[in-house]
Amino acid sequence: MALTFRKRKLFDSAGIVGSVDDDLIPSVFARDCASRELLGTVTGKWGWLALAALHEGSYRFNALRRRVDGVSEKMLAQTLQALERDGLVRREVQATIPPRVEYSLTDFGARTAAKLVDLIELLEAEVPTAAAARAAYDRSR
Amino acid sequence: MALTFRKRKLFDSAGIVGSVDDDLIPSVFARDCASRELLGTVTGKWGWLALAALHEGSYRFNALRRRVDGVSEKMLAQTLQALERDGLVRREVQATIPPRVEYSLTDFGARTAAKLVDLIELLEAEVPTAAAARAAYDRSR
């Protein structure tokens, strides 16, 4: 449940933590680690949107671009490349004229997208909660 | 399950989609919508890390700063403010000298962080998968 991948004591009241076994198991909390980079690809500005869209089914490039409102051609291409590189997205080219490029999720991508959609649905449902909190916060300033 | 908040047909083979009822229900796929902004706060560069850390328990400012390796003082303060503003994080000041500021998750924040941790744990476990995919991708270039 908790992300206690490191063996050091996490909650030192003086704020001083030990340094034993810190690198035995990867942790997102360490800078420049693989898991943090992977999370970055997934949660980046357009990454999670592309994954959520592809969770609905496969898309061709421009259809996906229309689905993910506001993304530029450049950023979508860049995002999809990163996702493909990390094994989340599959890219299939049909040698027709004009060319057809189909994007879909790999198994890994599908499992990731499922978790992501789970998160998104929670947040979509809680938009009013957040809006109320924000209004209260802004009022007290 | 799927994020089919809009009523239009999503999968038009010609790539042409209708435009009926597009704005009836909020959707992350629309630009400048509240849900997308909220997602941005949560999945932003430091947002998800702060939430994951606070999911372990409450932290004081500098302890959290040490936990989230690599974050600058400025960005952590900024991130926490955004999370507090949207009702995910609670900030409690103890009027001692020196001052003590404790950060913890609200109920909403805790439920969000739980989903997030779920995603993080999947990705941490799949780091080897991603690494292999990446190696294969880079080799084919």
Place this chain on the structure above:
DNA sequence: CGGCATCCCTATTGATACTG
């Protein structure tokens, strides 16, 4: 249609210094 390369600008970020 589905890209990649280039230019260019501004928003984010990080260092540094200062404050209650």
Place this chain on the structure above:
DNA sequence: CAGTATCAATAGGGATGCCG
């Protein structure tokens, strides 16, 4: 300790143009 303010660097991202 827990911030805020200021400034400089830089990476993100849009616009444009070209190509298979």
